[in-house]
Amino acid sequence: MEKVSVRFDRKIGPMKPVHGVNNGPRTRMFSLDMSRYFRDAGIPYARLHDTEYPYGSGHFVDIPCVFPDFSADPADPGAYDFTLTDQYIEAIVAVGTQVFYRLGVSIEHARKKYEIFPPEDFAKWAQICIGIIRHYTEGWADGYRYPIEYWEIWNEPENPPMWQGTKEQYFDLYATAAQAIKARFPQLKVGGYAGCGFYALTRDNQSDFYKGFVSYFTDFLDFISASSGRIPLDFYSWHLYTTSVAEMAAHADYVRQTLDRFGFTGTESIINEWNYVHADPDRFKRMKKMEAAAFDAAVLCALQSGPVDMGNYYDAQPNMRYCGLFDYEEAKKPYYAFYAFNCLYRLQAQTETKCAEPGVYACAAANDSEAAVLVAMQKETSGKLLIDMAGFCSDEGVEAEFYMLDETFDLELVRSETFFSTQFKSVLDVTRDAVVLVKLRRASK
Numbered sequence: 001m002e003k004v005s006v007r008f009d010r011k012i013g014p015m016k017p018v019h020g021v022n023n024g025p026r027t028r029m030f031s032l033d034m035s036r037y038f039r040d041a042g043i044p045y046a047r048l049h050d051t052e053y054p055y056g057s058g059h060f061v062d063i064p065c066v067f068p069d070f071s072a073d074p075a076d077p078g079a080y081d082f083t084l085t086d087q088y089i090e091a092i093v094a095v096g097t098q099v100f101y102r103l104g105v106s107i108e109h110a111r112k113k114y115e116i117f118p119p120e121d122f123a124k125w126a127q128i129c130i131g132i133i134r135h136y137t138e139g140w141a142d143g144y145r146y147p148i149e150y151w152e153i154w155n156e157p158e159n160p161p162m163w164q165g166t167k168e169q170y171f172d173l174y175a176t177a178a179q180a181i182k183a184r185f186p187q188l189k190v191g192g193y194a195g196c197g198f199y200a201l202t203r204d205n206q207s208d209f210y211k212g213f214v215s216y217f218t219d220f221l222d223f224i225s226a227s228s229g230r231i232p233l234d235f236y237s238w239h240l241y242t243t244s245v246a247e248m249a250a251h252a253d254y255v256r257q258t259l260d261r262f263g264f265t266g267t268e269s270i271i272n273e274w275n276y277v278h279a280d281p282d283r284f285k286r287m288k289k290m291e292a293a294a295f296d297a298a299v300l301c302a303l304q305s306g307p308v309d310m311g312n313y314y315d316a317q318p319n320m321r322y323c324g325l326f327d328y329e330e331a332k333k334p335y336y337a338f339y340a341f342n343c344l345y346r347l348q349a350q351t352e353t354k355c356a357e358p359g360v361y362a363c364a365a366a367n368d369s370e371a372a373v374l375v376a377m378q379k380e381t382s383g384k385l386l387i388d389m390a391g392f393c394s395d396e397g398v399e400a401e402f403y404m405l406d407e408t409f410d411l412e413l414v415r416s417e418t419f420f421s422t423q424f425k426s427v428l429d430v431t432r433d434a435v436v437l438v439k440l441r442r443a444s445k
Contacts (some may be wrong), residue, residue: 001384001427003356006373008366009391010352015345015365018303018311019338020045020100021325022273026091027052027317034318037331038095042342046092047100047272047312049155049194053320055106055114059084064115067128074127077141086144088309089136093146100272100312101136102194103129103177104154107161118165122173128181129153134186148188152237152272153177155194158216164441167216171223175231185432192237193220194272198238200253202247220261233264235309239273243362245298245378248274249306249410256307272312274299275322276334287324290407294433296324297337297362297376297405304341304350305363313338336411338378340403340437344372362387366392373438382431387438390423394442402428405435418443 024046025038038046048061056062059081064070072079092099100188105115119125135143155172157163165173170193170241178190196213200206217238224231236259240251248271255269277283286292296313300306303311318326325335343364344350353362361376371392375385392398402415408431417426429438 001386002360002373002377002379002430003386003388004360004362004373004390005354006362006364006387007133007352007391008364008371008389009347011366013350015348015350016045016309017200017345018300018308019043019341019345020047020272020310020312021316022047022049022312022314023051023317024048024088024092024097025095025316026088028319028441029057030084032318032329034316034329035091035095037335040099041335042346043095043097043316043338045100045150045310045312046097046154046344047102049102049319050315051088051331053106053317060101061085062115063103063125063128063347064105066132070120072126074124074131080131080135080141082135082141082143089144089146089444090124099136099146099148100150100152101132101148102122102152102155102418103132104152105162107155109161113164114151116162116164118163118169118173122176123180125173126177126370127438129181130184133181133188135186137185150189150191150235151181152194153190156196156239157193157194158213159301166229167219170222175227176225178232179230189234189268190232190265191237191270193237195236195238197240201254202250218262219260221258221264224264225262227406229441233267235268236264237270237272239311239314240271241273241275241277243276243278243295245302248292248299249302250307252303252306252431268309270310270312271308271309272310273314274311275314276323284321286336287322288327290333290405291433292324293333293337293405294376294378294435296334297340297374297435298378300337300341301361301363301374317421333405333410336405339409340374340435342407343437343439344374347372371440373436375436377432377434377436379432382429385428385430385436386425387428387436388423388425389438389440393422393440396423396443398440399443400426401439402426402435403439404428405437406431406433411437413437
């Protein structure tokens with residue numbers, strides 16, 4: 001029997017927005033609308049990268065889409081084409097999700113490359129970024145006053161399909177843009193560089209290409225450190241595609257420890273691309289299955305308990321191969337892992353959990369009137385799960401609802417109980433790759 005122990009009276013920190021995604025609820029030129037799913041799951045952040053892929057469909061988010069003629073004047077509102085990006089962001093804001101804006105371009109896998117080269121003029125490129133930020137945060141050029149806090153400079157510059165320049169050129173672009181943005185908008189958070197990941201740390205026989213991701217990170221931190229604080233790094237963003245929760249936790253630890261070692265103790269660690277990715281050809285089908293849902297729930301628990309500040313799953317565009325949450329307008333099993341995590345996130349305070357066996361991951365949260373537990377089971381066989389809960393009681397009793405996500409249930413109510421003691425236990429039958437959500441509230445007279 002697997003056992004999870006929960007102490008709701010032992011608060012260990014705030015719930016974190018680790019159940020963010022990449023891209024917004026209305027996609028494929030607004031023909032697909034997942035707004036109700038975003039709203040119901042309380043998606044906290046939508047990172048804008050590979051938006052309306054490929055190439056931003058010519059009109060979305062990317063710098064060449066928003067500012068199509070680089071020879072134009074960045075101070076001229078008429079030089080910008082904001083129309084479709086405006087509509088895209090409006091849909092994100094309408095569901096209560098915050099925008100995380102990637103300043104740069106989308107990935108280019110095709111033989112011919114178009115927009116992934118270093119800008120002709122780094123200082124001018126920075127002024128274009130400032131124009132975009134002014135439009136969305138200050139109302140410039142018939143714009144908006146959205147509280148968009150995070151502005152990311154480029155994506156995966158150590159990856160040739162994303163950057164055709166040198167490492168030194170990217171460092172210079174980052175320094176130029178980050179300093180200009182921070183000087184103009186000191187209240188905003190500027191960072192990068194959305195690193196490819198640190199696979200060479202946890203996987204054997206990695207090529208020099210993958211080993212280079214590690215040295216790129218430390219070289220970047222050396223470069224920023226040498227500026228003696230002149231170049232801002234409010235957050236460092238990074239990626240990992242894996243089937244191992246342990247690898248996710250190891251990379252999170254590595255990023256935090258490395259940032260701290262270089263003196264960036266106040267720099268946030270943000271994993272803003274992750275997914276359940278197998279090496280086999282069926283990887284994109286498996287992303288939508290129950291095995292991925294159990295993994296996703298386990299990762300959300302691990303990220304919440306680990307040294308990261310934010311997470312963004314890649315990708316939430318329902319027509320994209322990397323979208324495991326939806327299949328066009330249908331929610332798939334992994335979506336419900338995000339919905340379940342949000343039931344804890346909205347309670348604000350994380351509380352203590354302990355798991356006795358490997359392959360079992362849990363997270364809990366509580367406020368004055370409600371509590372919740374999320375348990376992810378990554379087991380090879382079916383069995384029984386004992387949830388031992390304490391520290392949440394009421395003279396009128398505690399009403400508990402148990403929801404199951406597995407091959408049979410889509411996070412559906414399978415049991416209701418009322419407890420009257422200060423400690424109570426419940427045993428459930430669970431299948432392999434299952435997720436359990438327990439919602440509790442103090443009964444009223």
